Each structure stands twice: as C-alpha cells, then as structure tokens.
Amino acid sequence: MTGRMSPNLALNQMVDRRRAAGESLVHLAFGEARLPLLPGLARELAEGAHRTAYGPIAGAEPARAAVAGYFRRRRLPTSADQIVLAPGSKALLMALQLAVPGDVVLPRPAWNSYAAQAGYAGKHVIGIPVPAACGGVPDPAALRLAVLAAKARGRDPRLLVLTLPDNPTGTLAPPALVREVCAVAAAEDLVIVSDEIYRDLVHDPVATPFLSPAEVAPDRTVVTSGLSKAFGLGGWRIGAARFPGTDSGQRLRDAVVAVAGEVWSALAGPMQHVAEYVYAEPPEIQARVAAGARLHGAVARAVHDVVTRAGAGCRPPTAGFYVYPDFEPVRERLRDNGIGDSAGLARRLLDDSGVVVLPGHLLGDDPGGLRFKAATSLLYGDDEQQRLSLAADEPARLPHLSAVLDRLAEAFARLTAPATRR
Structure with a gap:
C-alpha cells in the first residue's frame, strides 16, 4: 500500500491553492483536457x-x-x-x-x-x-x-x-x-x-x-x-x-x-x-475529436520545439497532449546551477519560474535522470480562449498561447544560464 496521494492529483490541488492565493503558475503537471462542453x-x-x-x-x-x-x-x-x-x-x-x-x-x-x-x-x-x-x-x-x-x-x-x-x-x-x-x-x-x-x-x-x-x-x-x-x-x-x-x-x-x-x-x-x-459517434462527436486532435498536436509540437531549443532531447509527440523532455545533453550546465536529478529539476522550475511539471522519478523513471512529463492540455486558457484555440489553423500563434510559450522558453533558458547570470 502506498499511503500517499497520487502525485499528479496532489500537484493539481497545489496549483489550485496557490493560484487562489494569487500566484501565476504554468500548469504542465496534470493530464486533463479542458475543452468547452459540447451542447449535445x-x-x-x-x-x-x-x-x-x-x-x-x-x-x-x-x-x-x-x-x-x-x-x-x-x-x-x-x-x-x-x-x-x-x-x-x-x-x-x-x-x-x-x-x-x-x-x-x-x-x-x-x-x-x-x-x-x-x-x-x-x-x-x-x-x-x-x-x-x-x-x-x-x-x-x-x-x-x-x-x-x-x-x-x-x-x-x-x-x-x-x-x-x-x-x-x-x-x-x-x-x-x-x-x-x-x-x-x-x-x-x-x-x-x-x-x-x-x-x-x-x-x-x-x-x-x-x-x-x-x-x-x-x-x-x-x-x-x-x-x-x-x-x-x-x-x-x-x-x-x-x-x-x-x-x-x-x-x-x-x-x-x-x-x-x-x-x-x-x-x-x-x-x-x-x-x-x-x-x-454522431457528426458532432466526430468533429470535436478531429478538432481536439489537431489542437493537441499543434500545442504539443510547439512545446516540443521550446524544450529542444533549450537543449533537451525529446521524442517528437505524435498523439495525446504530452512531451517528455530529457535534459541530459545539458547536464553539466544544470549541475553548475545545482540541479542533478528529476526532483531538483522540477523544484527549480517551480521556484524560479512558476512552471509545474511531473518529475520522471514519479513515473518509475531513474531518479537521477533529468526528465519530466509536461502535459500541454491545460495551456488553452478559459472557455472562450479554448473555443478560439479549437478553431484556429495555427493555435500556437494566438496571443494567449504564444505568451505562455514565451514564458516557458524563458523558464528553460533560465535553467541552463551560466550561474554568474542567475
């Protein structure tokens, strides 16, 4: 028996509490697809x-x-x-x-x-x-x-x-x-x-x-x-x-x-x-599934681009709404900044940049690895922004999504910046 709350649910509740207290957090730790409810x-x-x-x-x-x-x-x-x-x-x-x-x-x-x-x-x-x-x-x-x-x-x-x-x-x-x-x-x-x-x-x-x-x-x-x-x-x-x-x-x-x-x-x-x-699977259902798959793919690819530009290795996403970056290629730079494992990597992202991820060791991965799960499906904004995201040909270019992608890029750049600049 584990005796502990499921870590992704625990992180989701933590985000809710801290946002209620006024913090601005980018939530990548919970695989929930928040899309507008279909009328049907x-x-x-x-x-x-x-x-x-x-x-x-x-x-x-x-x-x-x-x-x-x-x-x-x-x-x-x-x-x-x-x-x-x-x-x-x-x-x-x-x-x-x-x-x-x-x-x-x-x-x-x-x-x-x-x-x-x-x-x-x-x-x-x-x-x-x-x-x-x-x-x-x-x-x-x-x-x-x-x-x-x-x-x-x-x-x-x-x-x-x-x-x-x-x-x-x-x-x-x-x-x-x-x-x-x-x-x-x-x-x-x-x-x-x-x-x-x-x-x-x-x-x-x-x-x-x-x-x-x-x-x-x-x-x-x-x-x-x-x-x-x-x-x-x-x-x-x-x-x-x-x-x-x-x-x-x-x-x-x-x-x-x-x-x-x-x-x-x-x-x-x-x-x-x-x-x-x-x-x-009436037409309304088929249309929503197709639109959702397009949206998830576009945003997951955009986040994949962000993490790979920061030096991480990462399998290209082909389904769902996750990426799983590996910062092993920049381990030395992370070590210079006091980061040596998945727990430390996740902690630094939260403390320095307000970015919440699920570290790999909680998924059965090597605790000494520099990997985490990033769920991209909570980046679509409120109901109206979600509707715009579903309808857009290039959702990552929408202002609310491009702003959060820029914030993620800054967060990952901060991770690997020389210690003297921190």
Whole structure:
C-alpha cells in the first residue's frame, strides 16, 4: 500500500491553492483536457437525469452496445457482452489488477497510477525501459529477458500493461513494435491490458497508424478506454473496457464485474446515457475529436520545439497532449546551477519560474535522470480562449498561447544560464 496521494492529483490541488492565493503558475503537471462542453453532451446528461436506479453492474445493454459498435469500427469485432462500463477507466484498471493474479510488468516510465494500483493489489512491479523511439510499450528484448529473470527469482509475472498512445511521452508505438511485444506476451503467457484512452487523439492517423494489441493477440488482451481525454469529461467519470470474446475472457470479465459489484456497483445512469450518445459517434462527436486532435498536436509540437531549443532531447509527440523532455545533453550546465536529478529539476522550475511539471522519478523513471512529463492540455486558457484555440489553423500563434510559450522558453533558458547570470 502506498499511503500517499497520487502525485499528479496532489500537484493539481497545489496549483489550485496557490493560484487562489494569487500566484501565476504554468500548469504542465496534470493530464486533463479542458475543452468547452459540447451542447449535445449537456443535453444527453439532462435527458438521462431521471435514471436514478443502480442498473446492471456491467452497464445497461444500450450503452454497452454503443461501446461495442465503437470497437467494431476500429477493426475489433465486439459484442455488448464483452463490454463493462465503470466510473472512469482508472476503476477498471484497478479491478483488473485485483482480478488477475501474479505480478505486473510495466513500461518505464509509465503513468503513475499503474504502479500505485499494483501496490494496493499486493503485486510486485517489474519495470522495463521503453524503446528509444517511443513510450507506452517495453523494449521487446528487454521484456523477454526481464520476465525470464523474474521467474528465475521466484516472481510470477502475469499482467503486462501497455499505453497506446502513451502517457507520459506523447508517442505511439508503431505496429511492428506492437507485434513484437505481443509475441513476447504470448510466449510468456501474459495477460495484456492495453490502455487506449488516447486512441482518438493521434495527431496524424495517416502518418502514425494505430495497431491495437487486441488485433494481434485477441485472446489475451483487454482494452480500456473512456471519455476523459478526447472530450474533457474527466470529472464525469465514464470508462469502458473490452474483454476477449473467449471463455477465458468471459471469466476475466466476470471477475472484474465481481470487483465492481463490491466497489462501485454501476456507472451512474445519466453517465451511461452520455456514453451511449458519444460512443455512437454522431457528426458532432466526430468533429470535436478531429478538432481536439489537431489542437493537441499543434500545442504539443510547439512545446516540443521550446524544450529542444533549450537543449533537451525529446521524442517528437505524435498523439495525446504530452512531451517528455530529457535534459541530459545539458547536464553539466544544470549541475553548475545545482540541479542533478528529476526532483531538483522540477523544484527549480517551480521556484524560479512558476512552471509545474511531473518529475520522471514519479513515473518509475531513474531518479537521477533529468526528465519530466509536461502535459500541454491545460495551456488553452478559459472557455472562450479554448473555443478560439479549437478553431484556429495555427493555435500556437494566438496571443494567449504564444505568451505562455514565451514564458516557458524563458523558464528553460533560465535553467541552463551560466550561474554568474542567475
């Protein structure tokens, strides 16, 4: 058991407190997509307000059927009986940790909740470095060796968590790499959990093709998703999971439903009404997803440009709204300014420039590294500025966004300035 608040949530609450006290902070530490609420979503929520009964634990059939249709349109044949709804995908990920015995294998770095949930489930975490080209999946050769070594030590790796596209690096593993990882999972009999909550936020789907592990290893892959990222509905807590259409998949689904029955009972009825509408993907929904992906891509690329101009190495973002810079190339200059690890780097950015980031060691990365996650999705401003950002051909040139990008450039330049100038 960790006994600590989730670090990204803790930082978000810290930002709220300090902003309320009058501080000006640039918040890059929380992966929330704040976009204007679509009128259709408000309408569906109101129309579903009368649904006050608990309903089926896995979700009502119309909502599950809509989610099944969403997956079918993404090359994954799915029936409503393969779907479970929940108050957010995080709840489903925790239920899977409880339902699958043995230890868990994670890419390193990875979203901070995976390891914390494993701890609450009593699991040992086996962290595997990600490839140089992308995050979200472990290096396949390192994965095979680490699993064999863990078994030799008496560990029992059973669960492999992948993130496609990735949080924290903002990248998407290419199809060839997904196939390699799935082959290792099959050889070592690992259940795959593919967290695909950012799937619809690939910046350029033609240039960056998406292959789900459920297409490659359908009998052993559970896919989790939700509506918090593409629609900015994190506070509404709507998540969904797709289980394999096999006997073993049905047993795993039943185990997750059993956990749900003791933990959250059912997704709230009004939220199921919203889910049924969104997962049917009417034109309003398709247009918002496309606009959001364009906006996220433009701003993530702009922040990527800022950090690389400051001397950091950084994988080019291709999906979602994250960048994961590595300031190792300027380690000597940072050391001259008293910065030697990810915690110190994050602390200096906050103290000197009011820039809040999530340091890499909180994501399972090497504490001595000079890496952090920067979430770019909170830079779009208030509701009206968000609308302007969604509509703009070049959102990074809008005054409110160009001003914050200039502030970030100054902050990173200050990090590496000669000590005599500080």
